[in-house]
Amino acid sequence: AQSVTQLDSQVPVFEEAPVELRCNYSSSVSVYLFWYVQYPNQGLQLLLKYLSGSTLVKGINGFEAEFNKSQTSFHLRKPSVHISDTAEYFCAVSEAGGGNKLTFGTGTQLKVEL
Amino acid sequence: ETGVTQTPRHLVMGMTNKKSLKCEQHLGHNAMYWYKQSAKKPLELMFVYSLEERVENNSVPSRFSPECPNSSHLFLHLHTLQPEDSALYLCASAAELAGHYNEQFFGPGTRLTVL
Numbered sequence: 001a002q003s004v005t006q007l008d009s010q011v012p013v014f015e016e017a018p019v020e021l022r023c024n025y026s027s028s029v030s031v032y033l034f035w036y037v038q039y040p041n042q043g044l045q046l047l048l049k050y051l052s053g054s055t056l057v058k059g060i061n062g063f064e065a066e067f068n069k070s071q072t073s074f075h076l077r078k079p080s081v082h083i084s085d086t087a088e089y090f091c092a093v094s095e096a097g098g099g100n101k102l103t104f105g106t107g108t109q110l111k112v113e114l
Numbered sequence: 115e116t117g118v119t120q121t122p123r124h125l126v127m128g129m130t131n132k133k134s135l136k137c138e139q140h141l142g143h144n145a146m147y148w149y150k151q152s153a154k155k156p157l158e159l160m161f162v163y164s165l166e167e168r169v170e171n172n173s174v175p176s177r178f179s180p181e182c183p184n185s186s187h188l189f190l191h192l193h194t195l196q197p198e199d200s201a202l203y204l205c206a207s208a209a210e211l212a213g214h215y216n217e218q219f220f221g222p223g224t225r226l227t228v229l
Binding site for chain 1: 118120123145154155156157159162170204206208210214215216217218220221222223
């Protein structure tokens with residue numbers, strides 16, 4: 001079984017500042033890793049995913065994440081945030097090659113302020 | 115309509131009511147999912163349907179009853195719910211190929227309040 005830990009429930013940041021949202025996972029098998037974003041009153045949208053290959057993954061809206069197997073982490077970063085990035089961000093993991101069953105973290109609320 | 119749609123978007127019901135949530139996907143997918151999203155808790159996978167057959171039921175109480183009449187529609191029938199069932203219920207769909215990752219596309223959710 002897999003588990004995901006998002007230690008930061010809320011991250012406040014000023015506009016144009018960099019941000020990092022932390023995600024750590026636990027699994028006894030190889031995994032796929034994902035970041036989803038949820039804007040108010042909307043469903044989840046896939047930001048980026050790591051399936052294999054390069055450990056640095058680029059996604060939509062200028063976000064990127066780095067898979068670190070030794071630290072079992074998949075932190076999400078953006079060099080300069082915008083007000084429109086205010087949303088809840090979810091890290092998720094699935095067993096590699098094991099279908100689509102996703103295990104989610106509890107989410108991190110990113111609040112971008114002027 | 116495009117993507118995954120859910121109706122109603124908001125629902126308030128008493129504990130003795132019977133209601134249904136509807137999900138429709140317009141993506142030609144063959145798998146559909148129900149998730150429960152409660153505040154400060156991870157999304158919980160409730161049910162999975164693949165090719166209209168239920169392939170997963172994660173110990174969900176019987177007061178939740180799913181139905182998948184065809185590959186485009188998914189229902190969640192609710193009866194005698196409890197206040198702790200209040201949550202956002204999300205539907206998702208995917209084009210499942212065995213042994214491959216396939217992205218799940220989510221609907222906007224139904225915000226359910228049980229009084």
